[in-house]
Amino acid sequence: MRHRKYFYVIAIIALFACLFSKKQILLAQERESLTEALVLELAEENNPILAAEAERVNQAQARYLGSKSAQKPQLAASLTYQQLGEEPRYPVIPTGGEAIAGFEKTYRAALSLDYLLYSSGAVENSVRSQKLALEGAKAQETRVSQTVESNVLASYYNLQRARAKLAVAEDVLDLTKEHLKQVESFYHHGVVAKNEVLRIRVDVSEAELNRIKAANGVDVAWSALERAVGVSLHSQYALPDPDQSRPDVPIIEDPFTLALEIRPELQALDHAVQASLSLSKAAAAQSKPQVILQAESYVADNTFFPSEKDDWKISLTALWRFYDGGASQAKGQEAKATANEFLFRTEDLKKQINLEVSVAKLNLESASQRISVAADQVQSAEEDYRMALKRYSSQVGTNIDVLDARVALTNARTQLVDAIYDTHISKTELLYAVGLPLSTAEE
Template sequence: MSKKYNWKKHLAVVLAGGIFTLASTSVWANAIDLTLEESINMALNNNKSIKISGTEVDSAKWAVEEAKGNKGFSLGYIHTDGRAKTSSSQGSVIGNSFKNQIKAQLPVYTGGALEGTINKAEIGAESAELSLENTKQQVKLDTTTAYFNILKTANLVQVGQESVNSLNGHLKNVNAQYAVGTVAKSDVLRSEVELADAQQNLIVYQNNYDLAMSNFNNIVGLELDTIVNISDKLQYTENDLSLEDSIAYALTHRPDGIMAEKNIAMAQEQLNVAKAGGRPNVYLGAEQSWLSDKFPGDDDNGWSVGVTTSWNVFDSNVTRSQIKQAEAAVMKTMEQEQQKKDAIQLEVRQAYLNMREAEKRIQTNQVSVEKAEEDFKIAQVRYSAGVGTNLDVIDAQVALTSARTNYIVSLYDYNTSKASLDKAMGVGI
């Protein structure tokens, strides 16, 4: 069985999610098998940012109920205990008074202030839902990136281990030839240095794997010492969307883009509320009262029903200033919406181009791995036959490790860029 086939077989096992035994000092207490979809669902259920956004949604919904309640019927009770001195022609009298009042009020017309407040609150509730969706999409991206990072670091450990094994085998060959006097001592020393360097790189790869695992656990809400057996593959899956279609989709579906539009509507409703300050207010009211000089004050004192109209005729330009502020706020939100659209288009373009760039690297790196494997095999044969140099073998091994690393990194970059593109487009959960 060829070396090329062996390496690809090992890589396929890792890509499929098999977790190898690490020569690491880390101690992992628990183990769990997870697919990418399961990981995302776990993160959505456990993430603190999502839970915070959920409470903001609840708060916004109650703000709507509050705004609607201000337009409805209200009933209040007032009890007053007093002691006063009164003077008359008969002299001064000091006495107690106990009064009870029940007041009812219903707004008839507020110049559009209450309606504007209700509309603004309803739009705010919609924005809160959009903010929650945006948070979920970000958590999905973070989880996906962390998931693929485990795969990438696991594969790099595998590449590092392959490099150590190859250099160790080569060192044995060099020592055997040195023992019979066919190669110089310098070949042994150089091979030992290269093996030590490969072992050091393997230690770094293993540590990166441990860190990637801990970071993933933190995102999805697992204990940090949990080891996750990855069930998916780090592989290439074609994305046939065009850049134009991606941008068009994003401008229609991005939650924060829709929120920018909602902000304009909220600012316009606030302008309506400000304009209501210059219009009359009409309230329907009723009152029943009881008054006596003995507690609790239960002598019927009468009742009244009436309509109250108030109009702020002059307030030293307070209302006008509020209107101007609200108009400026509308203009501000309109500019912010355009700014957000530009940012969305740029974000989509960056993610899309990064994805396409990684896609091209996957293709070239596949060829590089095949060529590097062939070159390394030839260098080993030539050295064993005495017609090649030790440096040829070492250079070929370095080139092979680099090609394998580049291939894995390009797969990781492609998959994470594709996930970033989904986030940039506003693809729903």
């Protein structure tokens, strides 16, 4: 009776375990597949660096709009209260008397207009400088976006690499356990010595340690990908199986010339040069004539709200600063020096771009060539391991032959995984070095 109760309890536990496992499998099947395109889309929506760069562009946009305000009339309303020690009076020469010149207590309401009609190019060049700075900020935003995409794709491919290596480690562990069973069977029948069993058990432990390391590598790669994207992914998405085929390699004719044409950093530096030159012109214009229109309509008296004195005035002023202590000249020289700095940085960046494109191109070619060699190596290693096992089963080969063949097979499979994902990453690096959108990596 007691055994029957135990049986029922075990059956119920097994039933719940099966239902839980089935539920987990269904949840895993319902999760969306995390592809390269999806991970880039998620990064675009959630990465804080992209949001920060967008705000940087907004700042440049605000500065540009603020600079344009100098080209428009400035309209203001004012209400003034003034208290004097005594009522203001002026002498009247012919009569020798005095005339009242205002109020002891004055309330004054006015509507004024200021409009810079002509600035000798100071305002126009200042606005052009801010517009170029805005274009430079947009170009820099594009490059930051490409950098984030590059990091995201590299993290994604490294995660898939780690999963592929985990599959290799698990397969090697299974092969080692199967071989252990064979060696133990030989030992029980007195065919082999105890030391061979011990040697394979050590090999099984080593394979288990390698599997644990590979599983930890997958978890670390998940964390790196989530950091690059900016949002949690592991519990919400399922990854497709690691790639086992040769990736498509993009064909880019003359990538060096193309990179010099489209790299956003070069465009940003060019905008910075032109913006600095415009600032220099704006500074030089500060010492040239300016024409200002001022208009005011006001009412004033000694009561609140004033209404007794109602008047208006219009002024047209031509201003020419012959000498400002060298301030405008210093600003012009500073702006020209800044432009020259950006020009030198541009030349250095061109050399850096040539290096980046060259390295990425060579890495891609090397990784692509390694795939064919590694695939042949895996095929040969698998056949060598099969033959080593067969010879050992027939007792015409040694246990060492099997162990060596399995190590060679493990290394061959690992190198194939590295070659495949090195090609993926090198392809991404080449597109990034040229300045092309990384979303074309899978096209």
